[in-house]
Amino acid sequence: MQSGTLEKLRQYDTATICNVIELFEARPRNRGFMRQRVKAAFPELPPMVGFASTATCRSFTQPPERQLPIVPDLISRWGELDGPAVVVLQNLDTNGAAAIFGDVLCNSFAAFGAVGLVTDGQGRDLAGIAPLDFPVFCDGIVCAHGYMHLLTLHEAVQVGGIVVQPKTLLHGDANGVTTIPTQIAADVADACAEYAQAEAVVIEAAQTGTASLADLRAAYAEMAERIAKLNARLRRN
Incomplete structure (x- = not known):
């Protein structure tokens, strides 16, 4: 396995790694x-x-x-x-x-x-x-x-x-x-940034201090859409 893959994996917490693994539907x-x-x-x-x-x-x-x-x-x-x-x-x-x-x-x-x-x-x-x-x-x-x-x-x-x-x-x-799983490790490493960006939509909306429930619903919908697209792409791989 390339050292670059291991270094990318080190940049993300284990919870994010687990979230991304789930999208492959490999287990x-x-x-x-x-x-x-x-x-x-x-x-x-x-x-x-x-x-x-x-x-x-x-x-x-x-x-x-x-x-x-x-x-x-x-x-x-x-x-x-x-x-x-x-x-x-x-x-x-x-x-x-x-x-x-x-x-x-x-x-x-x-x-x-x-x-x-x-x-x-x-x-x-x-x-x-x-x-x-x-x-x-x-x-x-x-x-x-x-x-x-x-x-x-x-x-x-x-x-x-x-x-x-x-x-x-x-x-x-x-x-x-x-x-x-080693067969998806490189793809997991590559997908973590995109997953984190999807979650950031909700986190940033919540942290504004001014978000309405409508704003929060919209943020959750955008996050779900982004993760669904990532899921579809990773599942095909």
């Missing part, structure tokens, strides 16, 4: 995005865009007595990706919680070019991670890392209510995390 509107348990730990950061490097792990259960993969083993797989890595960790523990990530993991991942981390588990050390400007998405904070260990690498994982395959294109910010 149901209630599929492809992570549920609210997976939240941005640093919602002030700009959007994260990258490709999933997946692993399963546990932190509350003691590790099995066999050789297990470690962080450098996961990093060594990033050459398989089509761009920067987003580490996606599925927590297999259901009987308790300890931290899946902290400042050691995030510094390690960031040093080798990762652009974010997503997990359905918990994290810690936010004060040590914050200076990295490294987006992390998780299900809360806990002080201890317990028995944190990796189990499998670059297999399908289930995080935030969806299945994430290795190499899946992800976009995330304060709104949450979504997948982007």
